[in-house]
Amino acid sequence: MITIKDVAKEAGVSVSTASRALNNNPRISATTIEKVKKIAKELDYKPNASAKTLSLGKANEIGVIYPVTADEDPANPFHIDLMRGINTALQLKNFVLSVAICQTEEALLNNVKRMVEQSQIHDFLLLYSKADDVVTNYLRKQELNFVIIGEPTNENDRFIDNDNILAGREVTEFMFNQYNAKHPLFLRSTYNWEYEKKRELGYQQVMSTKSGSSPLIYKLEKNDNKVAIDKYMKHHFEIDAIIGADDIELLSFYHLLKENQHIKNIPAICFNNSRLISLAGPTVNKVDLRPRELGKKAVELLFDSELRKATVGFDIL
Numbered sequence: 082m083i084t085i086k087d088v089a090k091e092a093g094v095s096v097s098t099a100s101r102a103l104n105n106n107p108r109i110s111a112t113t114i115e116k117v118k119k120i121a122k123e124l125d126y127k128p129n130a131s132a133k134t135l136s137l138g139k140a141n142e143i144g145v146i147y148p149v150t151a152d153e154d155p156a157n158p159f160h161i162d163l164m165r166g167i168n169t170a171l172q173l174k175n176f177v178l179s180v181a182i183c184q185t186e187e188a189l190l191n192n193v194k195r196m197v198e199q200s201q202i203h204d205f206l207l208l209y210s211k212a213d214d215v216v217t218n219y220l221r222k223q224e225l226n227f228v229i230i231g232e233p234t235n236e237n238d239r240f241i242d243n244d245n246i247l248a249g250r251e252v253t254e255f256m257f258n259q260y261n262a263k264h265p266l267f268l269r270s271t272y273n274w275e276y277e278k279k280r281e282l283g284y285q286q287v288m289s290t291k292s293g294s295s296p297l298i299y300k301l302e303k304n305d306n307k308v309a310i311d312k313y314m315k316h317h318f319e320i321d322a323i324i325g326a327d328d329i330e331l332l333s334f335y336h337l338l339k340e341n342q343h344i345k346n347i348p349a350i351c352f353n354n355s356r357l358i359s360l361a362g363p364t365v366n367k368v369d370l371r372p373r374e375l376g377k378k379a380v381e382l383l384f385d386s387e388l389r390k391a392t393v394g395f396d397i398l
Contacts, residue, residue: 083126091120103128128175143171143383144202146216147182148209148274149189155329158355159372160208163230166376167206174384190215197223206379210234210275228383230375232275241379241391243370245276248395249283252324252350252368255397257291259366260348262322266297268334269326277326280352284324301330307337314344325351328358331365354398369396 089099094113102109102117120126145167147160168178179202183189193216196202203225207217210231217238220227229240256262267284269277281298288296297317299310314320323344325331331351338344350366351358358365375393382388 083124085126085128088117088121088124088126091124092117141176142179142200142202142204143167143176143380144193144196144205145178145180146189146193146205146207146209147180148211149183149186151184157327157329158357159327159353159370162355162372163208163376163379166373167380168376169373170377170380174380186215190219193219197225204383206230206383210240226383226386228379230379232279234275239382239389241375241382241393242276243375243393243395245279246283246286248352248368248370249280250287251283252280252352252397253284253287255366256322256324256348256350257287260322262348263291263294264297264317264319265322265324266299266317266320267324267326268299268301268330270330271300271302276352280326299334301333305333305337310334310337311341314338314341321347323347323349325349327351328353328355328367332357350397367398369398371395 085099085103086096088103089096092099092102092113094102094117098109098113099117102114103121105114145164164178171178179196179200181189181192181196183192193205205220205225205227207220207227207229208231210229210233211217212234214234217227217229217233217235221235221238227239229238230242231240232242232245233240253265256265265284265288267281269281285296288294297320299313301310323331323334325334328351331349335345348366350368352368352370353372354367354369358367371393378391378393382391
């Protein structure tokens with residue numbers, strides 16, 4: 082097995098110089114860095130992760146932090162596609178993933194603290210944005226490098242996101258133009274995620290311009306039941322289109338009203354182009370938020386400290 086000593090010997094430099102050259106230390110000349118890297122490649126040298134952690138004071142790992150979720154909550158396909166994009170970008174940089182998924186804020190914070198203190202992980206991607214979040218507050222206090230996927234609640238945080246207000250507007254206009262809708266229902270959760278609030282705002286902006294139309298918003302609660310939704314829909318019989326802030330909400334809505342054929346015949350659109358939405362039964366229009374591209378660009382942003390934010394487009398399918 083080729084070691085750093087073999088590389089150093091072949092390059093005619095000390096082990097410490099070879100190590101610094103491979104890690105692009107500014108104290109080492111560009112000529113030496115190029116020479117050492119060329120020899121390392123020729124010898125097919127693979128750096129020892131533990132040794133690199135010790136020399137740099139941090140691991141060649143990226144911490145990926147999921148939002149707090151209960152065990153019984155379904156996996157969000159958007160997060161899965163995000164992870165695929167993130168992992169693809171990290172492989173090119175010889176970094177690996179370390180994931181934090183917990184059921185409570187306290188457990189999530191403790192998990193992240195262990196990643197920092199025990200595993201020496203100093204770079205993080207957060208798959209959510211939330212006001213007064215204990216994990217994000219901790220990362221700021223420790224002055225760690227992190228990027229939020231989503232629009233942050235703190236203007237100083239670095240982030241990447243879709244333009245969710247614009248998406249909310251365009252989706253609402255699409256339902257008016259494509260299906261001649263007059264009274265579209267906006268369906269969202271009660272979690273108050275920033276992306277839902279922004280998409281709802283875009284919806285509200287369009288509704289305010291439509292004479293004879295007023296916004297209709299249903300917040301799907303975790304323990305919602307068929308009777309409550311049935312009652313709401315009968316009270317608002319004028320609903321002629323459904324806009325789902327997320328595919329999980331739309332699927333849950335359809336599941337609770339699976340015996341109501343009228344609901345299934347109403348034209349619908351949802352954010353996120355996941356395979357899961359095909360389970361809804363009828364043809365549902367989708368908004369492709371390009372999660373893999375979001376994941377890749379989030380990694381680029383994480384490694385480029387000069388950039389503060391980035392955006393990724395979307396497509397209505």
